[in-house]
Amino acid sequence: MAMAADVAFDCFALFELPARFALDCAALEASYLAQQRQLHPDRHVRAAPAQQHAALAATARLNTAYRTLAEPRARAVHLLALRGVDAFAADAAVPAAVLARQLDWHEALEAASEPADPPRLAALAAELHAARESLLAQLAGALDEQADDAAAAAAIRQLGFVQRLHEQARAALLAGQSA
Amino acid sequence: MNLLQIAEPGSREPPTARRRAVGIDLGTTHSLVATVAEDGQVRLLADTAGEVLLPSAVHIGAEGGIAVGRAAAAAAAGAPATSFLSIKRYMGRGAADVPAAAVPYVLAAGEGPVRFVTPRGPLSPVEISAEILKVLRQRAQAALGGPLDGAVITVPAYFDDAQRQATRDAARLAGIEVLRLLNEPTAAAVAYGLDRGGEGLFAIYDLGGGTFDLSVLRLRRGVFEVLATAGDTALGGDDFDRCLADWLHAQAAEAGAPVPPGEAVRLRALARRAKEALSETEAVTVDCPTATGPLPVTITRESFGALTGELLARTLRLTRQALHEAGLTPAEVDGAVLVGGASRMPQVRAGVASLFDRPPLTDLDPDRVVALGAARQADLLIGNRGPHDYLLLDVLPLSLGIETMGGLVERIIPRNSTLPAMRAQHFTTFADGQRAMRLHVVQGERDLVADCRSLAHFELRGIPPMVAGAARIEVSFQVDADGLVSVSACEQTTGTRAEVQVKPAYGLTEAQITTMLADSLAHAEEDAAARALAEQRLAAEQVLQASRAALTADGDLLAGGEHEALTQAMARLQALLATDDAPAIAAAQQALERLTEPLAARRMDHHIGTALAGRHVRDLEG
Numbered sequence: 102m103a104m105a106a107d108v109a110f111d112c113f114a115l116f117e118l119p120a121r122f123a124l125d126c127a128a129l130e131a132s133y134l135a136q137q138r139q140l141h142p143d144r145h146v147r148a149a150p151a152q153q154h155a156a157l158a159a160t161a162r163l164n165t166a167y168r169t170l171a172e173p174r175a176r177a178v179h180l181l182a183l184r185g186v187d188a189f190a191a192d193a194a195v196p197a198a199v200l201a202r203q204l205d206w207h208e209a210l211e212a213a214s215e216p217a218d219p220p221r222l223a224a225l226a227a228e229l230h231a232a233r234e235s236l237l238a239q240l241a242g243a244l245d246e247q248a249d250d251a252a253a254a255a256a257i258r259q260l261g262f263v264q265r266l267h268e269q270a271r272a273a274l275l276a277g278q279s280a
Numbered sequence: 281m282n283l284l285q286i287a288e289p290g291s292r293e294p295p296t297a298r299r300r301a302v303g304i305d306l307g308t309t310h311s312l313v314a315t316v317a318e319d320g321q322v323r324l325l326a327d328t329a330g331e332v333l334l335p336s337a338v339h340i341g342a343e344g345g346i347a348v349g350r351a352a353a354a355a356a357a358g359a360p361a362t363s364f365l366s367i368k369r370y371m372g373r374g375a376a377d378v379p380a381a382a383v384p385y386v387l388a389a390g391e392g393p394v395r396f397v398t399p400r401g402p403l404s405p406v407e408i409s410a411e412i413l414k415v416l417r418q419r420a421q422a423a424l425g426g427p428l429d430g431a432v433i434t435v436p437a438y439f440d441d442a443q444r445q446a447t448r449d450a451a452r453l454a455g456i457e458v459l460r461l462l463n464e465p466t467a468a469a470v471a472y473g474l475d476r477g478g479e480g481l482f483a484i485y486d487l488g489g490g491t492f493d494l495s496v497l498r499l500r501r502g503v504f505e506v507l508a509t510a511g512d513t514a515l516g517g518d519d520f521d522r523c524l525a526d527w528l529h530a531q532a533a534e535a536g537a538p539v540p541p542g543e544a545v546r547l548r549a550l551a552r553r554a555k556e557a558l559s560e561t562e563a564v565t566v567d568c569p570t571a572t573g574p575l576p577v578t579i580t581r582e583s584f585g586a587l588t589g590e591l592l593a594r595t596l597r598l599t600r601q602a603l604h605e606a607g608l609t610p611a612e613v614d615g616a617v618l619v620g621g622a623s624r625m626p627q628v629r630a631g632v633a634s635l636f637d638r639p640p641l642t643d644l645d646p647d648r649v650v651a652l653g654a655a656r657q658a659d660l661l662i663g664n665r666g667p668h669d670y671l672l673l674d675v676l677p678l679s680l681g682i683e684t685m686g687g688l689v690e691r692i693i694p695r696n697s698t699l700p701a702m703r704a705q706h707f708t709t710f711a712d713g714q715r716a717m718r719l720h721v722v723q724g725e726r727d728l729v730a731d732c733r734s735l736a737h738f739e740l741r742g743i744p745p746m747v748a749g750a751a752r753i754e755v756s757f758q759v760d761a762d763g764l765v766s767v768s769a770c771e772q773t774t775g776t777r778a779e780v781q782v783k784p785a786y787g788l789t790e791a792q793i794t795t796m797l798a799d800s801l802a803h804a805e806e807d808a809a810a811r812a813l814a815e816q817r818l819a820a821e822q823v824l825q826a827s828r829a830a831l832t833a834d835g836d837l838l839a840g841g842e843h844e845a846l847t848q849a850m851a852r853l854q855a856l857l858a859t860d861d862a863p864a865i866a867a868a869q870q871a872l873e874r875l876t877e878p879l880a881a882r883r884m885d886h887h888i889g890t891a892l893a894g895r896h897v898r899d900l901e902g
Binding site: 134137138141142143144146147157158160161162164165167168271272275 | 430459460501503600601604660661662663671672673697698699700701702703758760761
């Protein structure tokens with residue numbers, strides 16, 4: 102199941118941040134921690150059950166919102182959702198060139214994993230990292246400057262693939278180190 | 281955000297109304313209780329003998345008497361089936377999880393949580409743990425001069441929902457109001473961080489008696505934020521003991537003098553003491569109890585390290601995994617902190633030092649640091665105005681999921697999510713007029729239900745009858761700051777709240793807890809007196825046994841008059857054991873101990889002369 106962001110509320114508004122992809126990380130952190138200090142259940146241990154429950158619900162929401170904004174891809178999905186766009190609409194086609202590149206990466210990962218080839222895995226991880234950075238830059242342009250929601254949605258889907266593969270490459274590297 | 285009335289902790293109470301709050305480290309091998317004193321310093325609370333470590337041992341006597349602590353631990357060699365030494369290992373577990381052949385206990389038949397057959401009837405780990413907690417509560421009440429207002433109880437970070445719920449239930453049975461279940465490594469971080477005003481990234485390596493946890497935390501501006509946690513709730517110092525005991529067993533068998541099965545518990549105790557001694561010295565000699573008498577076997581620190589290498593490697597793999605999940609490399613960590621008695625082993629220190637490429641922090645006693653942190657947290661939560669104000673943000677150790685078609689798991693809340701966490705899922709009905717739904721909630725990282733821990737079956741009832749597919753049921757999964765899971769459900773088109781019935785897979789039902797609670801309240805006072813007597817009897821029996829053994833082995837070291845006085849004192853204590861007079865038994869026991877002292881000293885001299893290499897680990901003797 103896709104990790105669609107919760108559009109039940111506006112995560113940016115919760116932290117009093119502008120609804121943009123470019124993020125003031127320091128401001129997000131500061132607002133998150135300030136609210137945690139007030140709302141966390143540890144601050145209401147001896148309060149009435151209703152207040153304890155409200156504290157739990159409020160901080161659970163705060164944690165969800167923080168996680169959504171702190172992770173760039175989830176942030177982009179949420180931003181599109183606020184604009185009424187579903188990043189995972191079923192009719193979205195993947196361009197042939199993108200698909201070919203994804204298949205190449207996939208094969209490279211399989212070849213470098215069995216048996217583990219740490220230098221090749223490290224090179225692949227670096228390549229995927231660079232691809233991720235480039236997609237994030239594309240996302241920032243599409244969302245904050247060109248307001249091109251379709252391009253943003255395409256970048257989000259590619260980013261999902263690249264991040265998953267990057268994670269697999271890192272995990273394979275780790276397994277190689279621990280063996 | 282006007283949901284809550286904002287109140288800083290403590291602001292509602294006048295400063296004079298200091299509340300009695302303690303931190304309890306309910307450990308696998310021993311437990312402690314600590315509190316923050318009025319001067320803001322943390323103090324460990326001791327028993328009347330001045331001991332702060334309470335062995336987490338519970339012995340059930342033949343007449344049903346309960347003994348807790350040192351006496352119960354010492355009874356294990358003679359009565360292994362009714363002496364529970366590592367009960368924490370069985371918290372929140374079912375009978376199928378306990379390998380009957382590997383434990384000295386008799387398992388009671390039946391579904392649900394594991395139960396052990398005792399002279400008091402079948403007892404669950406929750407009830408047995410409650411006995412340990414009762415002793416700590418009484419100790420705290422005596423020290424603080426009144427009933428407790430609340431306690432923070434620590435649990436391994438890697439404990440799942442069932443294990444946490446079991447711990448909470450045990451506290452309830454012991455009459456303790458739990459302010460919070462706190463993860464052990466987080467508690468240690470609090471003790472370290474507050475004492476040093478630290479900022480930065482820390483890895484807490486916590487190897488206890490029966491559990492291993494690794495938590496990665498970021499400390500900044502009074503917030504302790506757990507980034508990732510990994511662990512194994514069935515890996516601890518006990519396993520190193522077992523490894524060594526197995527090796528000793530093999531050595532004895534090879535020498536043609538096997539250790540009889542009846543001596544297995546004694547051999548484990550000897551292995552444990554040898555392990556502890558190896559942290560101080562390069563080699564120790566163990567007298568293995570064989571059928572033909574003690575067989576000395578020497579083990580070096582190096583060979584012990586080799587023997588337990590795989591156990592250490594497992595902890596280091598989990599450490600790397602937690603760092604990976606926090607997106608960190610070992611070099612980015614500002615400090616690695618060692619917690620838990622088993623982290624004293626030199627090979628563990630060396631392994632951690634090598635992984636992080638710097639010596640680990642060990643300046644707080646690894647046995648005590650968890651209780652110290654728990655006491656700070658209890659003081660903060662109860663609202664006493666302490667010297668520190670800070671916030672803990674901990675995480676869910678294991679992903680939460682529900683069973684879907686074909687025995688697969690759908691992940692609802694991923695592990696390492698900051699707590700509290702909540703997630704709503706939508707379901708619909710598949711039959712006309714369907715009134716109820718059943719959800720199977722599991723915890724774990726695997727894709728198949730069979731490979732995860734079953735937590736509970738939740739039955740939603742009272743769904744309004746509608747045509748199939750018309751109902752829109754929002755099920756909300758929630759994990760609170762204790763790491764405990766709850767589920768609520770609502771049919772959204774009509775706004776009807778579904779009634780949720782919980783059937784825990786390995787827990788006690790609410791009704792069972794209530795019955796146990798009523799029973800224990802009715803007998804609280806007589807229980808305390810009976811326990812004191814049972815413990816006194818056990819201690820006396822052990823002194824008697826040790827005296828008899830000493831007399832048989834080394835009687836020739838005594839002068840004639842000494843021999844006679846000793847025999848008389850033994851007879852007197854033996855006679856008093858038949859009475860219920862605890863103070864008289866204690867007095868006679870002390871008298872006997874005074875008489876055996878010179879013999880013990882002479883035996884020591886005698887043995888040092890015959891010891892082969894390094895330190896000699898002596899046979900158990902009371």
